[in-house]
Structure formats: structure tokens, C-alpha cells
Amino acid sequence: MNxxxxxxxxxxxxxxxPLNTEHPDWNKIVHALDSHESVPVVPFHFSFTCIxxxxxxxxxxxxxxxxxxxxxxx
Amino acid sequence: LEKxxxxxxxxxxxxxxxxxxxxxxxxxxxxxxAFRYMDTYEQAVEVTNDGxxxxxxxxxxxxxxxxxxxxxxxxxxxxxIVINAAIDYRRRxxxxxxxxxxxxxxxxxxxxxxxxxxxxxxxELICLIRExxxxxxxxxxxxxxxxxxxxxxxxxxxxxVGTSKSNLFKxxxxxxxxxxxxxxxxxAL
Numbered sequence: 001m002n003x004x005x006x007x008x009x010x011x012x013x014x015x016x017x018p019l020n021t022e023h024p025d026w027n028k029i030v031h032a033l034d035s036h037e038s039v040p041v042v043p044f045h046f047s048f049t050c051i052x053x054x055x056x057x058x059x060x061x062x063x064x065x066x067x068x069x070x071x072x073x074x
Numbered sequence: 075l076e077k078x079x080x081x082x083x084x085x086x087x088x089x090x091x092x093x094x095x096x097x098x099x100x101x102x103x104x105x106x107x108a109f110r111y112m113d114t115y116e117q118a119v120e121v122t123n124d125g126x127x128x129x130x131x132x133x134x135x136x137x138x139x140x141x142x143x144x145x146x147x148x149x150x151x152x153x154x155i156v157i158n159a160a161i162d163y164r165r166r167x168x169x170x171x172x173x174x175x176x177x178x179x180x181x182x183x184x185x186x187x188x189x190x191x192x193x194x195x196x197x198e199l200i201c202l203i204r205e206x207x208x209x210x211x212x213x214x215x216x217x218x219x220x221x222x223x224x225x226x227x228x229x230x231x232x233x234x235v236g237t238s239k240s241n242l243f244k245x246x247x248x249x250x251x252x253x254x255x256x257x258x259x260x261x262a263l
Binding site for chain 2: 001003006007009010011012013014016017018019020021024025026028029030032033
């Protein structure tokens with residue numbers, strides 16, 4: 001079997017193998033999310049006028065829309 | 075499409091109802107990804123759930139640029155998060171090795187009936203991947219199944235590009251050997 005055939009065979013298996021995917025545990029997810037949200041969260045539309053000495057690249061993507069209001073204080 | 079958009083919007087504002095629908099709908103897809111990277115079914119479930127928590131916490135970072143391809147792009151994004159959760163798990167495990175043994179073919183599979191063109195069951199092929207040493211398995215999954223390039227894999231795993239290539243070569247050689255062995259054993263029966 002050549003490399004291409006090997007790849008096709010295993011990609012097909014990865015797509016079609018019959019894993020038991022029943023019984024997702026939603027409560028676990030809620031618990032993890034709730035415990036995370038007890039920590040103060042920065043609102044999505046948070047806008048700030050300046051951040052001391054911070055590089056633009058270090059601003060999380062979450063604040064992408066607010067990048068234009070950033071200015072570096074010298 | 076409209077329904078999915080509604081659910082995604084709900085998830086972005088942390089609406090629990092939408093999150094639950096989303097989780098239950100995509101749980102299987104993500105579990106199947108995680109299962110190929112982990113040693114046991116239980117670990118795969120844990121990694122999948124870790125992945126979903128990250129997905130929900132970061133949902134407002136997901137941007138919809140093309141409505142038609144929205145689900146494909148979103149699945150790619152989710153897959154990447156689950157894979158990263160699996161890699162993180164492996165890193166933690168490396169520091170605190172567990173004694174978990176590789177699961178045997180058991181209750182984690184739904185049935186035995188699906189045969190590949192090669193004559194082996196799909197689940198047997200997945201078992202061959204999962205029997206690979208962890209470093210070979212990671213690179214094989216990332217390159218052959220997910221389609222990442224060697225530079226991308228090197229960055230994700232913190233290894234050299236050459237190491238990624240070499241691990242892939244060894245993984246393929248391992249699998250070729252096992253496939254020949256399985257076929258020979260089958261023919262002998």
C-alpha cells in the first residue's frame with residue numbers, strides 16, 4: 001500500500017468508525033462554565049482609551065474591534 | 075442555517091439553552107476527534123468536555139464572515155480547540171504520568187459491522203493508530219487525518235520540523251507493518 005492509499009484508508013476510518021457518542025454530560029459543562037463566570041469577566045464591548053506600555057499584539061482578539069482606540073503612552 | 079446562526083448567536087452571549095443544544099449536537103463529532111489522540115475513552119470524554127468549556131468561553135471570538143460556509147469554518151475552529159485540549163492533556167500527563175492502559179475494543183464502540191475497502195473494520199484501523207507510541211500518534215493524526223503541515227505541527231507541539239517528519243515516517247512504517255501483519259493473520263484463518 002502506498003502513502004496516499006494509507007492516508008485515504010485512515011481518513012476514511014477516522015470519519016466512519018462507530019464510536020459510542022451517547023450520554024454527553026451537560027451538567028459538567030455548566031458547572032465548569034459557572035465556576036469560571038464567578039471570576040469577574042471583562043464585558044465584550046469593553047472600550048478603553050489607553051493601556052500603559054502595552055503592545056497592540058498583546059491585546060486579546062476579544063478586543064479586536066476596539067484596537068483603534070488604543071494608544072501607547074510614552 | 076438560520077437555526078444554526080440563532081444557536082451560535084445564543085452561545086456567543088452565554089445563553090445556556092443554546093449552549094446545551096450546541097453541545098449535544100456536536101459532542102459526538104468532537105469526541106471522535108479526541109478519541110484518536112487519547113489512550114482511553116474516559117480521557118477522550120474529559121478532553122472533549124474541556125474543549126467545549128473553552129469553545130463556550132471563547133465563542134464571542136468566532137467571527138462569521140461567510141454564512142454559507144459557517145458550519146465548516148466553525149467545525150474547523152472547534153476541531154482545533156479539541157486538538158489543543160488533547161495536546162495540553164498529554165503535556166500534563168507527561169509531567170504526571172497516569173497508569174491508564176490503552177482501551178481494548180469494548181463498549182466505546184457502537185457495533186462491529188463497518189468494513190473498510192481494505193477488509194479491516196474501521197474500528198480496527200483506529201485501534202492501530204491508538205496503539206502507536208504517543209509522539210508518533212500525535213504527528214500521524216495531525217498530518218494525515220487533520221491535514222496540518224509539518225511547520226504547523228512543529229509549532230503546535232514545540233518540536234523541530236525534522237522531528238515531525240521523522241515521527242511521521244516512523245508512524246507510517248509502523249502502520250504499514252501492522253496492516254501487513256493483520257492481513258497475513260486474516261489470510262491464515
